Amino acid sequence: MEDMVNHPKHYDGPCECIDAIEYSLTPEEFVGYLKGAAFKYMWRHNYKGVPCEDMSKATWYLNKLGEI
Numbered sequence: 001m002e003d004m005v006n007h008p009k010h011y012d013g014p015c016e017c018i019d020a021i022e023y024s025l026t027p028e029e030f031v032g033y034l035k036g037a038a039f040k041y042m043w044r045h046n047y048k049g050v051p052c053e054d055m056s057k058a059t060w061y062l063n064k065l066g067e068i
Contacts, residue, residue, distance in 0.1 A: 006060065018064070027068070034065040 002009055022030050041058035045051045 031065065031068060034061050034068075037061045038065070 021033060025033060038058045038061035041054045041061065045054035045058070048054060
């Protein structure tokens with residue numbers, strides 16, 4: 001079964017998308033990106049049909065933010 005939170009197939013490539021985003025932004029911009037992404041998933045979690053998955057994605061971004 002595909003892990004839609006940690007390794008979705010649509011992000012397969014030579015590097016992880018999140019790494020490319022981080023490398024293309026300043027540290028301050030990347031923090032803003034992480035906060036915005038977490039907010040987006042929390043905002044829409046009841047509207048896409050898989051609330052638990054969206055909340056898990058929000059948690060993933062918050063955890064990434066906590067690593068900084």
